[in-house]
Amino acid sequence: xxxxxxxTERLNKAFSLGETIYAVxxxxxxxxxxxxTAIVGPSGCGKSTLLSLLGGLDRPMxxxxxxxxxxxxxxxxxxxxxxxxxxxxxxxQFFNLIPHLTALENVMLPMSFIGVKRSDAKARAxxxxxRVGLGKRLSHVPLQLSGGEQQRVAIARALxxxxxxxxxxxxxxNLDSKSRNDVLNLxxxxxxxxxxxxxxxxxxxxxxxxxHKTIRMSDGQAVEDQ
Amino acid sequence: xxxxxxxxxxxxLSRTLITVFAMAIAAAVITSGMSLSKGxxxxxxxxxxxxxxxxxxxxxxxxxxxxxxxxxxxxxxxNVLNDSGFNPLLKLYPQFGIDGYLGYDLYPYSPxxxxxxxxxxxxxxxxxxxPVLIMPASLGTxxxxxxVISSAVGEHLAEGTMPxxxxxxxxxxxxxxxxxxxxxxxxxxxxxxxVPVFKIGASGVPYADTSATVQERPAKVxxxxxxxxxxxxxxxxxxxxxxxxQGYVHSSEVxxxxxxxxxxxxxxxxxxxxxxxxxTLRVDNLSTLNVTAAELRAAFPELAIKTVPEVARHVERYxxxxxxxxxxxxxxxxxxxxxAHDYVPVELGLTSAMLLFANxxxxxxxxxxxxxxxxxxEIGIIKALGARNFEILGMVLIEGLLLAITGSIxxxxxxxxxxxxxxxxxxLSWLIVMQSSLRELAAVVSLTTVVALVFSVIPAxxxxxxxxxxxxxxx
Numbered sequence: 146x147x148x149x150x151x152x153t154e155r156l157n158k159a160f161s162l163g164e165t166i167y168a169v170x171x172x173x174x175x176x177x178x179x180x181x182t183a184i185v186g187p188s189g190c191g192k193s194t195l196l197s198l199l200g201g202l203d204r205p206m207x208x209x210x211x212x213x214x215x216x217x218x219x220x221x222x223x224x225x226x227x228x229x230x231x232x233x234x235x236x237x238q239f240f241n242l243i244p245h246l247t248a249l250e251n252v253m254l255p256m257s258f259i260g261v262k263r264s265d266a267k268a269r270a271x272x273x274x275x276r277v278g279l280g281k282r283l284s285h286v287p288l289q290l291s292g293g294e295q296q297r298v299a300i301a302r303a304l305x306x307x308x309x310x311x312x313x314x315x316x317x318x319n320l321d322s323k324s325r326n327d328v329l330n331l332x333x334x335x336x337x338x339x340x341x342x343x344x345x346x347x348x349x350x351x352x353x354x355x356x357h358k359t360i361r362m363s364d365g366q367a368v369e370d371q
Numbered sequence: 372x373x374x375x376x377x378x379x380x381x382x383x384l385s386r387t388l389i390t391v392f393a394m395a396i397a398a399a400v401i402t403s404g405m406s407l408s409k410g411x412x413x414x415x416x417x418x419x420x421x422x423x424x425x426x427x428x429x430x431x432x433x434x435x436x437x438x439x440x441x442x443x444x445x446x447x448x449x450n451v452l453n454d455s456g457f458n459p460l461l462k463l464y465p466q467f468g469i470d471g472y473l474g475y476d477l478y479p480y481s482p483x484x485x486x487x488x489x490x491x492x493x494x495x496x497x498x499x500x501x502p503v504l505i506m507p508a509s510l511g512t513x514x515x516x517x518x519v520i521s522s523a524v525g526e527h528l529a530e531g532t533m534p535x536x537x538x539x540x541x542x543x544x545x546x547x548x549x550x551x552x553x554x555x556x557x558x559x560x561x562x563x564x565x566v567p568v569f570k571i572g573a574s575g576v577p578y579a580d581t582s583a584t585v586q587e588r589p590a591k592v593x594x595x596x597x598x599x600x601x602x603x604x605x606x607x608x609x610x611x612x613x614x615x616x617q618g619y620v621h622s623s624e625v626x627x628x629x630x631x632x633x634x635x636x637x638x639x640x641x642x643x644x645x646x647x648x649x650x651t652l653r654v655d656n657l658s659t660l661n662v663t664a665a666e667l668r669a670a671f672p673e674l675a676i677k678t679v680p681e682v683a684r685h686v687e688r689y690x691x692x693x694x695x696x697x698x699x700x701x702x703x704x705x706x707x708x709x710x711a712h713d714y715v716p717v718e719l720g721l722t723s724a725m726l727l728f729a730n731x732x733x734x735x736x737x738x739x740x741x742x743x744x745x746x747x748x749e750i751g752i753i754k755a756l757g758a759r760n761f762e763i764l765g766m767v768l769i770e771g772l773l774l775a776i777t778g779s780i781x782x783x784x785x786x787x788x789x790x791x792x793x794x795x796x797x798x799l800s801w802l803i804v805m806q807s808s809l810r811e812l813a814a815v816v817s818l819t820t821v822v823a824l825v826f827s828v829i830p831a832x833x834x835x836x837x838x839x840x841x842x843x844x845x846x
Contacts, residue, residue, distance in 0.1 A: 202755060202839040223759050230757020241752045243375070245382030250374070257374070258757045302756075 150178035150309055150342050151199065156208035158194050168194035169205070170365035176310065176358075179340040181332060183353035186362035192346045193314055195362065199344065200233055200312045201225040213309055230258040234303030236313035240295040242287040248274060248298045249283040255305040266305075273301035277331055293324025300331050304341065314346045329355050372762055375753070376770035379746075386738050387774060393731040394778020395785070398815050400727050402786040405811050420679045425501055425651025427664055429483075429491070430675045483650060487671070491652060494670065496663040502650040564588045728818060731778070732826035735771055739830035750834050751842030763835040771827030772820060779819035783812055 158169040168191040176182050176199075186192050197203040199210055201217055210217040212232055220228060234255075235241075242251045252270035253263075261269070274283055277297040279290075287295050296316060303311045313332070317325040333355055335341040345352060353359050361368050380387050420426065483502070492500045565587050654663050664678045750763060758766075787808055 197840055197843075200755070202843075226754070226757050226759045228757075229755065233757075235755055241748070241755075243378075243749055243752060245378045246375075250378070254375075254753075255756045257372075258762075 147177035147180055149175035151176040151210065151212045151344075153199070154209050154211070156195070156198055156210065157206045158191075158198060158203070159206055167191075167365045169198060172208070172365075172367045174360055174367050174369055176342065176344055178309075178342050179336070180357040181336050181343045181345065181355055182358045182360065183345045183347060183356035184360045184362060184367070185347055185350065185353045187348055190362045191365040192348075192362050194365075195367070196312050196314050196344070196346045200235060201229050230255060231306060232309040234306070234308040234311035236296065236299050236303050236311060236316045238315035238318040240287070240292070240299045240319075242295055242298055242302070244287050247284045247286055248279060248290065248301075251287070251298055252301045252305055255302060259306055270301070270305065273304055274298070276334075277301045278327070291324070292320050293327055296320060296324065296328050297331065300328065300335075304335060310342045310344065312344050312346070315348070316345060317347070317349065317352055325352075372758075372766040373769055376766050376773060379749075379770055380773055383742065386742065390731075390735050390738050390774045391778040391781060393734045394775050394819065395782035397728040397731040398779035398782030398819065399786045400782075401725075401818065402783045402811060402815055405814065406786070406790055425499075426654045426657065426660055426679050427652040427667065428649065428677050428679060429652065429667075429671070430649045483674075487674075488650065490670070491650065491667075494652075494663075494667065496655050496659060496666075498653045498655050500650055500652055561589055725818075728822050731775075732822040735775060735823060736826040736830060739767065739771060739827055740833070743830055743833050746834065747837060747842045750837050751839050754837070754842075755839045760835040763837075764831045767831035767834050768824060768827050771823045771831070775819045775823030776816055779815050780812075783815045787811065 152173075152175040154173055156169050156172040157167065159165045159167045170191075172195060184192050184195060194203070198205050201210070201212075201220075204217075212228065215228065215232075217225065217228075242248075243254065246254065249267065249270050252273055253266045256266035256269065257263075271280070271283060274280060277300055279294060279297055279301070282290060282294060282298075287298070290298065296319075300311075300316075303313075316332075317328055320328060329352060332343050332345070336343060345356060347353055358369070488500060488502060491497060652667075654660055656663075660678055660680065664676060668676050753763065753766075791808055
């Protein structure tokens, strides 16, 4: 049994839209380290809200998240920011690269937050981009890259600071099938080669197929498959 | 963050160009303003230094005041506040403006005592003492003062005929100050100077005895100079409150031959002590001028003591601007060389330039605010990656600073490079030109920095307060 790198305790998050709607309701789960975990569910079931809570991008109404036994609740906003930069990586559905930075600069950006020397950051970013197959696209800005290429840059960026956990929100939702496969292969590759932990949020069961563990969400509640 | 800011500047090219252009215009105007101000102040300093023939002007308080306009055979018709070259001193010593005027009690001067002059000569740091001797007189019905001018005044003549050139080889010049409403004279005219009998009272104070017969002396006009004034105050004929006229009034100074002067002065004051009402001092070291002046003030509390740069600075604000165009370029150069020490003010033109800068700052702010919406996603991404609020704040401030400073350097360079070329072409030393240019650049960049910081704070705060979820939900 793999030790959990992240766990949640009775996590709740509600929105008031005339009536109070629980996007995440009493969710307690654990994410095993060195594995790929998929959180699967239909649109509107609370997956993305859960991901924002796991990623420290949002605060729960109640409950807590622990990453390597560090409680989010005990952290200030700045503390959460520091945790995000050091221990978490993100891959978004719409890539979310900085449009006026090159692929190389986008990957170097997170390293600048933790004070990595520029030359070291450049070397690591180059290496990561080569590993995702973009060694010849270093100086391209996002507009000059295809969707699949942009997502691969985003994966390289997420890996930049060797985070404990990478959260990917519908990482293939905006890609064609070839790019989708490329991206999934990359997740598997970095998981197998580096023991990188991934949490994939998806509504697509075929994406979830690469996961070692699947958590199904429905109406804000989570059920662990195994 | 600097990299991000710089990248954003390059990426948003139209915004960058507009903002840099606005800042450049403001910087160019403020640079021009500073140069203009400096030039005027230096010109004023140079001119007044020549006029007073020294670095420090010392006056007895009663000398600073109004001139009586009177008919020597009858009564005073009106009093005119002195609007000659000492007019700036009236502004510096407002308490003498009315109280010290020479109205109905003719010339009750309090002269500088011989002992005071001797102490001034012996004062540490003083190179020379140049007393101004003055005798009351009239030209027509116009009260005048006859003054000994021991050196050529040609240097400071901005308009009119140079006396030296018309004096037929006679070097000494004597002056009749015609304040307001005096007769129209031309070079070569023979005029009659009327001089009251001049006596020393029991208290040792010289005075004009109008009860005695007025002496009339012929004198030849060898030169005229017109001094512009912007304010004239006088008592209207027949009494009443003083009237003030604003405007551009020329007051003439009439220069007479040495012969005429000698006739008048020597005959009129034979056997009497000349009243010394003012004196100018030259100091050994211009860089310690203010220190010397302060020591003089402490040693001679009874006297009015001003440094010429102080007068010039004052003149710059009140009097000189109108005649700016009259100043020959040669004087500018002399002034540049004389005033190596930067004790001239830079206020002139700053107000309008500041307003322009504020305007540019507001443009910067509006551009940055407009980009808040455009950059929400970018900020959200950066925050998701772990940037803290103050880092976002810093990034936006750096961006504003880079835009503003780039603009200010461009604007400064556009204006200053031409001036540097002119200065170098006029054989000014590189050192002085570069020192002066760097000082101005530092001033412009400092001002720009303040403006950029002030006007970038609001957009920066707005951006730093965005939360990741707020951004991503709305996207």
